[in-house]
Amino acid sequence: MRTRSVVHRRPLLLAVGAGATAAALAAGMGTSAFAATVFSDNFSDGDHSGWSKSGGAWAVSGGVFSQSNASSELARQFAGQTSWTDYQVQARVRPDGFGSSGALVGLAARSSSSTKMYRLALLGSGRAELQAVNGSQITAIGSASVGASAGTWYTLRIEATGSTIRGFVNGTQIASGSNSLVGAGRIGLVTAYAKGSFDDVAVDTSGSTPTTPPTSSPTPTTTPTTPPPTSTPPPSTSWPTPTSSVKVDATTNVSGTFDGGMKRYYGIGDGGQSESQDPMFVLSAGATLRNVIIGAPAGDGVHCEGNCTLINVWWEDVGEDAATFRGGTTYTVDGGGARAASDKVFQHNGSGTVYIRNFRVQNAGKLYRACGNCSTSYQRHVVMDNIVATDTDVLAGINTNWGDTARFTRITADSGTRICVKYRGVPKGSEPTEIGEGADGVNCIYSPSDITWR
Template sequence: MQLRRTHRRALAAAFTAGATAAVLAAGMASSASAATVFSDDFNDGDASGWSKSGGTWSVVTDTSGVFQQSNAGSELTRQFAGQTSWTDYQVQARVKPLSFGSSSSLVGLSARSASSTKMYRLALLGSGQAELQAVNGSQITSLGSASVGAAAGSWYTLRIETAGSTIRGFVNGTQVGSGTSSLASAGRIGLVTSYASGSFDDVAVDSSGGTTPTTPPSTTPPSTTAPPTTPPPTTPPPTNPPANWPTPTGNYKVDATIDVPVSLDGGLKRYYGIGDGGQGESQDPMFVLAPGATLRNVIIGAPAGDGVHCEGNCTLVNVWWEDVGEDAATFRGGTTYTVDGGGARSASDKVFQHNGGGTLYIRNFRVESSGKLYRACGNCSTSYQRHVVMDNVTATSTKMLAGINTNWGDTARFSRITILNDPNRTTRICVKYKGVPKGSEPTEIGEGADGTNCLYSTSDIIWR
């Protein structure tokens, strides 16, 4: 996924348009202990940092920049942002319904989104009610509701507070629902519509609830912790990458993102049908893996949208990408990720995008006709230190194996790398960049083994 610029501003300025003094007094600005961990007013014209699931979303102008979902016929649309590890926090946004298809249609805000279908949601309904809901797939439990006269064309300030098992919802500073629930203990924020269209603005998250991990400024280098030098001990010993691509045992048309809470074994079926097969941003992922989940024996065909999203630690075993669209897989929110076996081809930009912290292990893998096999994000909103360990990888017609940000302490370690059909040795093994704050573009500053960030010797790379 190519990362673009998004304007973030301080919480004190985040609620200027349409916010009343009562809302500010009752809302997040009143907490002296609050720490802003996320804010977006969309005034820069894009929605970088948000992850779409369904709907037609775009940043448009409504006095100022707003994030709008315009397809009122979509059953359920969502945009997610933030970290899966966020626990106790407050999220606030201005929300304007544009149309309701029925009395049960909704436009709303979510907190602790543990997956695309599990969350706490504060919804403005077509009936005029506001309802605080615990959502677990098709099972929706009301934690309280009130009549707020919700009407299309008007702005409302919605706020959800989470503290332990207590969830509270506010509309324009007035509490409309409160309850206790153990449905989700942590998760991202979200913007949601169902059979409705709506606009969203001035989204802000603070940690006055108590335990939200704060996001360090992108200009502050992370701690320098050396990556592990060997794969996790619980994984099987390496085997050679398969010489041939597998033949699918069947085909499975995918119409919406598949959530993988624990594990999914695809039996080497070909999954296809998400996105347009191009490099366009904000395409839906094919699979979203919850923290700790495993995806195995899957062939991902075209179109595949944004491939696989790992929301925390994850394992991909024998997963094949026949034609990488936006990215093959994006890793975020965890500390250890493993890709064991499988392969990817036809990635015009990159195969694996590493947005979170921690270490990605890539072993027993084939990459063909691609730009980069791995890229550590160089301009994400959080400047994590990131590591990649590649072992037993075969590359054909691939420009770069790894791109890392040395000013943040990133490392790339290589062993048993085979480069095929490259007599002039043009494949770049390890390219160094200078990571920059979100909104800027990282610059290339060098390449090659150095014993500090790019870790390999000539014997680790075989040219055939």
């Protein structure tokens, strides 16, 4: 059994059971606690190692796991442990085309065999249905109209606790019921007479989301008082000293990996808030930027044109933005820090999820902002873990009317910091309005024990 870092390119599979502690990763699970993420795969490494096929034509392309045979009666991929009992599994799911009657694309939990499982299916009729599947016998636990259509991504989640089975689409519960068909089993990706794509699969054993938003911050089933043994140390308490300084006059385009050797790069723009400034680095899809100190002026910082990874990157003086996430679906910031951001540090314009972990932010407006008036109104997500915030107004700003979510674990912040601020997103040319803040178990997800106030 192999273990990997908290954000993974291949499936992460950690031991669960007596004496085993899983890594604390909020992998888009929509729960009030993230102390036991036991599996995660975003397919960004280009393969599907760890999955076992049963039918269909499967391949990984562009960081997405797809089944392309619409005539396949039942195509499945399974992963995980047959011994898993109470857990929740979440994935981004996109129907790519519905074939004949009975077509579906969905997610499975507690698969004790290739034909026995709980399944949350997007149907060609536009409905989502939570099902207990036992061979050809299919029992509907509940369903709802979600307007499911080909070409659109949906976030599906199944929660299985004892005999209680719940299904969620884009964070909204569409079905809940009691069923004792199967008590343990693996997770699965499923299509029937349909083409479908899957991404950002994660399994969590820490508890389930409240069925209605709580009036106060939810209390997790498992509340870690200290980071688990597999976690990384807290962000550095000091800012790094550059090994040397490099003045640049034009944007550096990065494909593959760029390792700066802890040199300071500076020289683009005027250090102000103008949105017309060029970026210091532009990362193509799949690129990694690491061990870089970005000095001032730095223009518009870093642009990620697709999925990207920033490792141990430090911004000494944020100008317009430290980084803008644009064209991908999965972006990772691991380590490093940013300071002196009069507006925001990370701007999320594209779709998908931004993971920020082991990061220090100082003297900033917002650490993260999901764009509230971009030309395309995506559903966006942010997951923060192991963050230290000093003199920072807001950790995350999200647009709840578009289904954005923000999840927080192991946060250390000043008493005046606002953890999660909600906005109503608007079309381009208008200004979004603030409509609230604080934990609600649906869009802003954290518990009192996730925040350490100073």
